[in-house]
Amino acid sequence: MTADRVSPLPRSVHREAPPAVKAMVRLIRDSWAKAEPHLTEVTLFFYGMLFTLAPATRDFFPINMEVQRNRMVRALVHVVQMVDQPDDLVPFLRQLGRDHRKFGVVPKHYEAIGTALLAAMKRQLGPDWTPQIEQAWAEAFTIIARQMQEAAAADDNPPNWLGKVAEHRRLSWDLAMVRIEPELPIPFRAGQFLSVEVPQRPRLWRYLSPANAPRPDGSLEFHVRAVNGGWVSRAIVSHTQVGDVWRFGPPVGRLTIDRERGRDVLMIAGGTGLAPLQSLLDELGQFGENPKVHLFYGGRTREDLYALDGLRATASANPWLTVRPVVEQDAPAGFEQGTLADVVTRYGAWPKHDVLVSGSPAMIRATVSRMLVAGTALEHIKYDPFTID
Numbered sequence: 001m002t003a004d005r006v007s008p009l010p011r012s013v014h015r016e017a018p019p020a021v022k023a024m025v026r027l028i029r030d031s032w033a034k035a036e037p038h039l040t041e042v043t044l045f046f047y048g049m050l051f052t053l054a055p056a057t058r059d060f061f062p063i064n065m066e067v068q069r070n071r072m073v074r075a076l077v078h079v080v081q082m083v084d085q086p087d088d089l090v091p092f093l094r095q096l097g098r099d100h101r102k103f104g105v106v107p108k109h110y111e112a113i114g115t116a117l118l119a120a121m122k123r124q125l126g127p128d129w130t131p132q133i134e135q136a137w138a139e140a141f142t143i144i145a146r147q148m149q150e151a152a153a154a155d156d157n158p159p160n161w162l163g164k165v166a167e168h169r170r171l172s173w174d175l176a177m178v179r180i181e182p183e184l185p186i187p188f189r190a191g192q193f194l195s196v197e198v199p200q201r202p203r204l205w206r207y208l209s210p211a212n213a214p215r216p217d218g219s220l221e222f223h224v225r226a227v228n229g230g231w232v233s234r235a236i237v238s239h240t241q242v243g244d245v246w247r248f249g250p251p252v253g254r255l256t257i258d259r260e261r262g263r264d265v266l267m268i269a270g271g272t273g274l275a276p277l278q279s280l281l282d283e284l285g286q287f288g289e290n291p292k293v294h295l296f297y298g299g300r301t302r303e304d305l306y307a308l309d310g311l312r313a314t315a316s317a318n319p320w321l322t323v324r325p326v327v328e329q330d331a332p333a334g335f336e337q338g339t340l341a342d343v344v345t346r347y348g349a350w351p352k353h354d355v356l357v358s359g360s361p362a363m364i365r366a367t368v369s370r371m372l373v374a375g376t377a378l379e380h381i382k383y384d385p386f387t388i389d
């Protein structure tokens with residue numbers, strides 16, 4: 001499993017796990033707590049073992065393994081620890097299983113990953129690695145691998161898609177719009193995201209969200225912000241050329257709007273987290289009647305709100321849409337000041353709205369937590385919970 005980075009965010013409402021599963025997770029957590037301070041050693045042993053058991057898996061990773069660092073082991077351990085939360089975990093694992101078809105992962109690779117993980121843990125824990133702990137890790141890993149493999153086997157789509165860069169435009173010093181024309185249409189829904197590999201950074205897959213609804217010509221528009229020290233985002237913003245070929249994994253994600261539900265919609269977007277929400281707005285724009293949509297679009301300063309003029313133009317043509325810009329400092333007239341979490345909760349709990357939150361993991365975490373405190377029901381809040389840190 002090469003899910004790069006997964007981080008815990010507020011959980012959706014889920015069933016209570018049976019006591020045996022809770023005990024299993026306790027054993028896993030306690031043993032991991034002992035290994036975690038030695039993550040680098042665990043990781044080095046893990047990769048050494050994995051590449052010996054299944055040499056073909058080396059091709060799933062970047063040439064420079066430094067870039068990969070400890071991500072895979074952290075991601076693996078994170079999902080292993082979540083087997084007591086199947087309502088959150090299973091849909092994610094199924095997406096991950098489908099996504100991993102892009103690498104050419106086959107069942108024997110899962111086996112090798114499980115063996116390497118357990119061997120690395122055993123070596124690190126020494127005498128603390130008991131048969132009960134081993135059994136807990138093995139069972140949890142088997143559950144995960146089974147879910148991923150079943151989903152992969154049931155997927156009829158191609159394992160990946162290719163698309164050519166048709167346009168690359170700098171929107172600001174650290175932000176670029178890239179328009180892709182895929183060879184074959186990519187069957188995404190508005191609000192989903194895809195893993196992407198660009199030729200400047202082979203095998204460093206990153207998630208990006210199309211900012212448009214599916215179009216008749218199949219083209220996709222991405223908005224990419226270069227993050228400080230970012231391997232892939234900086235390469236995309238600075239070095240993308242028209243004609244570059246990008247590779248895409250299958251579309252994933254659960255941000256949707258149910259127009260039939262009769263509930264209004266609150267959208268909360270931080271930075272390029274706007275993209276999947278713009279995609280949903282683009283889709284709503286195809287209908288005459290829509291639920292009322294209230295969009296809070298936030299950044300640190302006015303300059304961060306790169307799409308504001310376009311959004312205002314959309315709102316003036318579509319009375320169902322209200323756009324509220326939010327900045328953390330020096331708010332101009334007509335803007336609200338504060339973090340998105342501050343500003344949105346000033347209006348109360350939004351009990352009549354379905355809420356969609358999109359942005360950095362920190363922003364999602366802060367916003368969802370504050371909304372829960374303000375009284376918003378968790379089942380009315382949607383976000384993509386497995387994301388980078």
Ligand SMILES: Cc1cc2nc3c(=O)[nH]c(=O)nc-3n(C[C@H](O)[C@H](O)[C@H](O)COP(=O)(O)OP(=O)(O)OC[C@H]3O[C@@H](n4cnc5c(N)ncnc54)[C@H](O)[C@@H]3O)c2cc1C
Nearest residue numbers: 206207208209223224225227229230231232233272387389
């Ligand atoms: C579901 C989802 C959808 C996404 N959609 C988009 C999108 O449409 N447009 C877009 O530009 N990005 C998007 N991202 C973020 C993107 O996938 C990358 O994580 C981001 O571009 C950084 O990758 P990198 O290789 O440049 O940085 P890395 O080399 O992986 O990291 C370099 C440093 O930057 C930090 N970092 C990583 N990501 C961020 C971030 N988002 N904000 C601040 N610091 C960060 C890391 O912690 C690290 O310190 C999305 C992420 C997810 C999970």
